[in-house]
Amino acid sequence: MSTTAPLLPNGFVVIVKHECATCQMVEPVLAAIAASGAPLAVYTQDNPDFPESVPHTHDSTLAVSWHYDIETVPTLLVIENGVEVDRTFGWSQAEWQRITGIDALGADLPVTRPGCGSMSVDPDRVDVLRAAFTDSPVISRHIEFSSAEDEFEAMYARGWTDGLPVIPPTRERVLRMLTGTMRHPQDIVAIAPPDLVELTVEKIAINAVMAGCLPEYMPWVIAALEAVCNDQFNMHGVLATTMPVGPVIICNGPGTRAIGMNSGINAFGQGNRANNTIGRAVQLTIRNVGGGRPGEVDRATHGNPGKISFCFAEDEENSPFSSLATERGVPLGENAVTVFAGEGPRCVVDQLARTPEELTESLAACLLTVHHPKLVIGFDAILTLSPDHGRVYAEAGWSREKLLAEITERTLRPGTDLVRGARGMAEGVPPHLRDSTLPKFRSGGLLLTYAGGGAGLFSSIVAGWANGAIGSDPVTRIVGS
């Protein structure tokens, strides 16, 4: 089908469909316009025999309707020299009379009546029409399955999935996904590791379709990929390491609510489309475009189920603290993602603490065990407070800074406890640190977040990977459009 707009004849052009009661109502009006001798062309969307009283053309492909942005039928257009100069839609006696210059036009009809939806904006048709009529710069190779192939099995067999079924990325679905971003399909978002290939918006959209994303998630997926594909986050190393880490994506800003992300009950878990598919799209993109596959560059000893997707939003509305994004320099009201190379979450149970001091002792004791009780400074962690634990600090008036300072103080350990061999454990810090007092976390190495919901006197810890220049630093990126 042509991707250029069909030329319309000069004069009046009306687009109708038989199924629409308003269109049926205006049939005598169309006849009256034709009888006046004015040039009239009628395009009908559904029934090729309608309207019987005037000559008409069947817009069977909906090309006219699509290219002239018809959202409502009937629509009356005025075409001069092939260009639209006026339009009205639905039935408005005054408007139709003004445009046609026929004073008594439709005088026996109601003054106004709304029209019906054009078939060209029917949600069941719009993707196919977009694919047919859009001259889109989507350039990926087309892969045709044979009719004997089950496309879900075929995509798995080609190594394109994370082991779960993926949505087949048809051109229609990919073009719909691309409506979620203002960016050009061929814009290069990042250089994707490990193969170091140019990652385009189009390739992201294809993988986002496969992951099950909605178009409105695209800016978040793009931002998360920008955040992981750089030397600071070091996605190559996160893949290649034998440790069980993957990108944990923390989303902030009003957009998290607009796209329906879960920051409440079961925020880390299953059941929310945005949480689960944004993270999955990032991982599928790294797998399919970057070439990072388990057993190849991905050498994780155990891995963790969060490597399928681990993405959640902070509950900023109920948090007693400023958000993680704000803490990391993002202006209030902006949307942002922060990526962290992390393992799966573990639960901190303290159902008895009623003072912030008691609760902080528990949190500190559990945080000290991150990766190994005798390893310090080299690993960051995310601490996620639940509403029930957060309330203890809110009621006591503790700020984010106060809480982090108190945790730091309670996680200092003498080198004698930590050196290799101490407490019967070979693992530990080098012997020259015996006389030092060491913090569990480097400065800024504990990321405080707030999520989860309903009841539960629990918090959650996500331990990180080797931090800093030798490993990965958390990266925050503003979500664009």
Place this chain on the structure above:
Amino acid sequence: MATGLTILDPTSESNPSTRQLLARPADIKGHTIALLDISKPRGNVFLDRLEELLTERGAKVKRFAKPTFTKPAPVDLRHEIATQCTLVIEALAD
């Protein structure tokens, strides 16, 4: 055969070039061998011993190290090795 669904390729569509392995050298005598330490703990233990063994057999050994094991070797380091050495052994870890 009748065709089924058509989809867009989710991969980078790049074909990795396959390269022929070089012939195994008949003798290491006279070769300059790079020993690349990826900077994981105790990689040096392995490389120290290799250096002894290779030197005994008449090879010249040059030692190199990646800044961190978590990232690919920098381009300059790879270039340095390629221009100064004829063979390379990379030590993994732990």
